[in-house]
Amino acid sequence: xxxxxxxxxxxxxxxxxxxxxxxxxxxxxxxxxxxxxxxxxxxxxxxxxxxxxxxxxxxxxxxxxxxxxxxxxxxxxxxxxxxxxxxxxxxxxxxxxxxxxxxxxxxxxxxxxxxxxxxxxxxxxxxxxxxxxxxxxxxxxxxxxxxxxxxxxxxxxxxxxxxxxxxxxxxxxxxxxxxxxxxxxxxxxxxxxxxxxxxxxxxxxxxxxxxxxxxxxxxxxxxxxxxxxxxxxxxxxxxxxxxxxxxxxxxxxxxxxxxxxxxxxxxxxxxxxxxxxxxxxxxxxxxxxxxxxxxxxxxxxxxxxxxxxxxxxxxxxxxxxxxxxxxxxxxxxxxxxxxxxxxxxxxxxxxxxxxxxxxxxxxxxxxxxxxxxxxxxxxx
Amino acid sequence: xxxxxxxxxxxxxxxxxxxxxxxxxxxxxxxxxxxxxxxxxxxxxxxxxxxxxxxxxxxxxxxxxxxxxxxxxxxxxxxxxxxxxxxxxxxxxxxxxxxxxxxxxxxxxxxxxxxxxxxxxxxxxxxxxxxxxxxxxxxxxxxxxxxxxxxxxxxxxxxxxxxxxxxxxxxxxxxxxxxxxxxxxxxxxxxxxxxxxxxxxxxxxxxxxxxxxxxxxxxxxxxxxxxxxxxxxxxxxxxxxxxxxxxxxxxxxxxxxxxxxxxxxxxxxxxxxxxxxxxxxxxxxxxx
Numbered sequence: 001x002x003x004x005x006x007x008x009x010x011x012x013x014x015x016x017x018x019x020x021x022x023x024x025x026x027x028x029x030x031x032x033x034x035x036x037x038x039x040x041x042x043x044x045x046x047x048x049x050x051x052x053x054x055x056x057x058x059x060x061x062x063x064x065x066x067x068x069x070x071x072x073x074x075x076x077x078x079x080x081x082x083x084x085x086x087x088x089x090x091x092x093x094x095x096x097x098x099x100x101x102x103x104x105x106x107x108x109x110x111x112x113x114x115x116x117x118x119x120x121x122x123x124x125x126x127x128x129x130x131x132x133x134x135x136x137x138x139x140x141x142x143x144x145x146x147x148x149x150x151x152x153x154x155x156x157x158x159x160x161x162x163x164x165x166x167x168x169x170x171x172x173x174x175x176x177x178x179x180x181x182x183x184x185x186x187x188x189x190x191x192x193x194x195x196x197x198x199x200x201x202x203x204x205x206x207x208x209x210x211x212x213x214x215x216x217x218x219x220x221x222x223x224x225x226x227x228x229x230x231x232x233x234x235x236x237x238x239x240x241x242x243x244x245x246x247x248x249x250x251x252x253x254x255x256x257x258x259x260x261x262x263x264x265x266x267x268x269x270x271x272x273x274x275x276x277x278x279x280x281x282x283x284x285x286x287x288x289x290x291x292x293x294x295x296x297x298x299x300x301x302x303x304x305x306x307x308x309x310x311x312x313x314x315x316x317x318x319x320x321x322x323x324x325x326x327x328x329x330x331x332x333x334x335x336x337x338x339x340x341x342x343x344x345x346x347x348x349x350x351x352x353x354x355x356x357x358x359x360x361x362x363x364x365x366x367x368x369x370x371x372x373x374x375x376x377x378x379x380x
Numbered sequence: 381x382x383x384x385x386x387x388x389x390x391x392x393x394x395x396x397x398x399x400x401x402x403x404x405x406x407x408x409x410x411x412x413x414x415x416x417x418x419x420x421x422x423x424x425x426x427x428x429x430x431x432x433x434x435x436x437x438x439x440x441x442x443x444x445x446x447x448x449x450x451x452x453x454x455x456x457x458x459x460x461x462x463x464x465x466x467x468x469x470x471x472x473x474x475x476x477x478x479x480x481x482x483x484x485x486x487x488x489x490x491x492x493x494x495x496x497x498x499x500x501x502x503x504x505x506x507x508x509x510x511x512x513x514x515x516x517x518x519x520x521x522x523x524x525x526x527x528x529x530x531x532x533x534x535x536x537x538x539x540x541x542x543x544x545x546x547x548x549x550x551x552x553x554x555x556x557x558x559x560x561x562x563x564x565x566x567x568x569x570x571x572x573x574x575x576x577x578x579x580x581x582x583x584x585x586x587x588x589x590x591x592x593x594x595x596x597x598x599x600x601x602x603x604x605x606x607x608x609x610x611x612x613x614x615x616x617x618x619x620x621x622x623x624x625x626x627x628x629x630x631x632x633x634x635x636x637x638x639x640x641x642x643x644x645x646x647x648x649x650x651x652x653x654x655x656x657x658x659x660x661x662x663x664x665x666x667x668x
Contacts, residue, residue, distance in 0.1 A: 106482060108592045108629065111489040111563040126634060143486045184483050186562075213628070214481035216456060243626040247618070258560060258626025259534020259589050262615035263657050269618040270656065277619070279626030282478065282517075310536045312505060313400060313476075313517040341543065342519035343407065363543045364658045 001210045001225055004047045006089050008206025015179050017172055017190070019203050022091035031072030032065045034090040040064060044071045047087040048080045049228060051124070056080045061093060083230050094202060098165075099192035101125055101136075102173050104147075104180040106187075112140045113180065115147055117173060119159040121192030135159060147177040168201045169193065184214030233276070233298060240291045242280050249273025251372070252296040252305035254289075256280050256314050260365075264308045267369050272376075275299050284314040289322030297332065304335045306372055307357070308365060311342030320348045324355030335375045339368045382509035382554040383529070383574040383581070384472060384498070385448065391515055392440050392470065393418045394461055395452035396428050404452060404476075404517055405429050411520045413513040416444040437461075437468040448472035450506060450515040458502065459484040466497050474515045475501030475559070482628075485563045492565060499565035503627065505535030505557035516557065526551020528664065529575035531568060532587035533558050533594065534627065537615055541587050541657050548661045550668075553581040558594070560627035568594040569601035576607050583609045583667055585660055586651070590616035591630040591637040599645035609667040612646050613654040614639045 003011070006024040013019050023034035024047070035042045046058030053059060058080050062068035068090065078085050099121035107114040116138040118128050129136045137155045141147045152170035161169060172193060180188040189207040196202060215221055229235040237244025243258070247265075251272045255261030261279045268274050278296060280288060296305055307323070309316045320340065327336065339360040340348045349359045358375065360368035391408070395401040396418025406429055409415055415431050417440035424435035432444065440446045449470050453461045458480045465473055473492075480502040492499050500507065506516010511525035522539040524546040532538030535557055542555055556571055558564050568586065575581045584606075588595040595614065602610055616625060616632075617639050624631045632638050643653050652667065654660040 106486070106563060108562045109567065109594065109597060111486050111565075113486065143483075143490050181483065184481055186482065211482045213455060213479040214483065217481075243624065245620065245623050245625065247620070255536070257534060257536025258630055259532070259537030259587065259615050260540060262534075262589055262619060262625055262630070263537050263540065263613075265618045266615060267656050274618060277625060281626070310519065310522075310539045312519045312535060312539065313404070342522065342539065363540070363547050365540060366656060366658045 001212055001215065001221065001228065002049045003208040003210065004049065004087070005045065005206050006047055006087070008208040009203070011179060011183065011208060012203050012206055015175060017175050017179070017203050018201060020092040020094055022089050024087055024089055025072070026076065026087045028069045028073035028076065031088060031090050032069035035062060035068035036065050038090060038092050041093040042068055043091045043093045044068065044075055045089045045091065046075050046078060046080060046085040047089060048083045048085055050081045050083060053080050058085065094194060094204070095197040096194045097197050098195045100169055101128065101191045102169070102176055102193050103187070103189040103191070104177050104185070107140060110140055112143060113177070114138055114140050115152070115155070115173065115177060117155050117159055117169070119161060125191070141177070146181065147174060149174050165195065172201060183208070183218060184211045185209060186211050233295065236295050237278065240288065240295065241283065242278060242288070242292060244295060245277040247274050247276050249275045250301055250303040251275055252299060252302050254278050254280070254292055254296055254305065254307045256284060256309040256316070260308055260310065264306065264365055267365050268306060271369065271373055275302055280314070282313040284316065284319040286318045286322035286325065289319040290326045293323055293326040302334055304337065304372055304376060306368065307336065307338035307340070308368070309338070309340040311340070311344055311348070315344070316340050316342060317344045317348045317351060320351040323357065324351055327355045327357070337368065337372050337375065339365060382512065383578050384554060384556065385507045385509050385513050385515055387412060387512035388414060389513060390414055390416045390445050390447045391513070392416065392437065392446035392449040393431070393452065394437070394449055394465065395454070396420055396431065396433055397423045397426065398452055401452035402428055405431065407520065408514055411514050413515065417446050437465050437470065441468045441470065446470065448515065450474045451477055453477055455479040455481070459488060462488050462499070463491065466492060466495055471497055473497065473499045474504055474506050475499060476504060476506060476517055477501070478503045480561070482561065482563055485561065485565070489563065489565055500556065501559035501565065503561050504559040505538065507554060507556050509554045510552050518555070518557070522546070523555060524551035526553065527580060527582040528552050529578065529581040529584040530555035530587065531558065531571045531584060532556070533560055533589050533629070534587060534615065537657070538587050541585060541613065541660055544658055544661050545664065548665065550661070550664060553578060560629055562592060562629040568598040572598060572601055572606055581608065583611065583664060585664065586610060586612040588612060588614040588642055589627070589630050590619045590625065590632050590639055591627070595642035596645045599649040599651065602649040602651060610651045611654060611660055611663045611667065612651050613657055613660050614642045
């Protein structure tokens with residue numbers, strides 16, 4: 001779960017990473033008040049869960065209370081990458097003398113935390129690594145011992161830092177690593193960390209993503225995760241416990257596994273356009289498949305639905321009952337075609353056929369998609 | 381022969397008294413797996429499908445000689461259970477459980493490396509040596525004994541590819557599910573190495589997907605030291621950037637994890653790339 005900047009900043013502040021004074025609001029009038037309390041000038045920043053808000057006009061400076069209200073009003077009317085801005089941060093504007101990048105993330109292949117320090121900040125770390133690789137120092141950290149302060153200091157030295165800068169930056173990096181560990185983060189990133197003209201060190205942004213699988217042990221993040229999903233079909237998918245990815249096509253897909261779902265998309269994509277990706281996970285039941293049918297059929301402009309199931313951990317015969325119940329209760333005019341293999345496959349086929357589903361008994365999904373093509377072309 | 385698992389392997393089932401553990405124990409036994417014990421704390425003394433249940437792994441090891449363990453343990457308990465299992469001297473663990481916290485996996489991975497314990501998963505469908513034994517959830521009727529090694533990041537897709545091979549008269553020496561998370565315990569190169577050494581494997585099929593760098597690392601290994609032909613299919617050519625495609629590890633992030641990156645790396649290493657799952661069969665037939 002990606003945190004909003006203000007949530008990440010709250011976390012940083014709580015854990016001892018210095019941040020500028022700021023307030024969060026969804027009202028332009030309150031933005032004006034907060035700007036006056038914090039002291040002008042202020043920076044007003046859109047709170048959205050995508051990058052690139054600066055280029056989209058989502059970060060603006062205000063020098064007066066009037067301007068703060070006006071800027072907040074404007075930013076709150078924006079959509080950034082299709083996401084409406086619902087809140088802004090009003091933050092003290094600081095005079096920046098130098099910027100750094102500090103990050104901790106997971107190296108998937110080695111399965112270790114990796115700590116990254118760049119002696120220039122402000123742009124994305126990927127861009128920085130391309131343009132100025134000499135300024136980026138990264139290190140895999142053995143998880144059992146964690147990041148030692150001395151290791152952080154070595155990294156800073158390699159990046160060319162010394163004196164007070166070395167001490168301050170490494171102390172914050174060390175704290176950032178403990179935030180990463182304590183909150184089960186996938187990413188904890190400060191970009192930029194600023195040294196101000198007055199010699200203070202402040203995190204001017206906060207990008208934190210928490211591992212969804214760990215949320216059970218973090219009551220502090222017991223927010224409604226589904227509310228963060230803006231696409232209504234994807235949100236509904238999350239609510240019923242499946243992964244739905246909305247796409248721009250005409251063939252609905254229901255698959256009982258992620259790899260199978262992606263392969264089904266690949267195969268359908270050779271002749272048609274997939275309308276969605278949907279993966280049920282390993283907890284198929286009659287009720288779940290009933291809800292899944294309801295979800296997939298909500299998509300506008302569907303020409304057919306292709307169902308691809310394997311009964312390993314999943315009781316596919318139970319799933320079939322849910323599909324058939326849905327079809328009995330709802331008038332569906334488009335063809336529904338299903339391939340279902342594995343434990344209790346014959347029973348599953350019988351149930352599906354009894355509900356008017358076209359069953360494919362061949363093993364290759366390609367053969368099923370050929371049948372789908374014949375059905376669609378025959379219907380024309 | 382095979383890798384990791386055969387009909388003699390003395391298998392323990394952890395979480396055997398749960399709904400999934402019970403059902404899968406039934407299917408594993410029916411397949412011929414040599415299950416010798418189950419563990420569920422608090423259920424010691426019970427039986428599931430005629431298999432004795434113990435409270436601790438140590439008891440299962442001492443009394444029944446368990447040497448490999450398959451996990452149907454809830455995600456919140458996996459870390460503790462896996463530490464107990466490694467402490468008890470078990471050398472092979474298959475974690476079927478989904479949604480294990482990634483920090484737990486990182487900690488366990490470091491521990492397992494130090495102890496030399498082989499772990500597959502999390503979110504692994506398991507291992508099957510067709511005709512002999514299976515540890516995991518894969519349906520047995522998708523596989524048949526043969527000489528092809530299968531390494532897969534996805535459960536269901538490995539079933540599809542395997543049954544396509546079976547329909548063409550080609551079976552598997554062993555099929556291994558690596559697990560679908562962003563961090564897994566055993567890498568693709570490590571599994572390639574096991575198959576390279578297995579005298580009864582002639583060719584390896586890689587079933588990859590978008591996200592991470594397993595396939596790119598496999599390509600490096602193949603270039604350096606793979607002695608047997610390799611065929612690969614990479615799922616997710618239509619996957620949009622920035623979306624998790626059902627698996628925690630299946631996400632394209634910027635230019636990282638794209639199918640193009642994987643296909644290019646594997647091609648350069650001399651791997652035959654199937655454009656769609658069924659095309660794997662033709663490529664395998666050509667190479668054998």
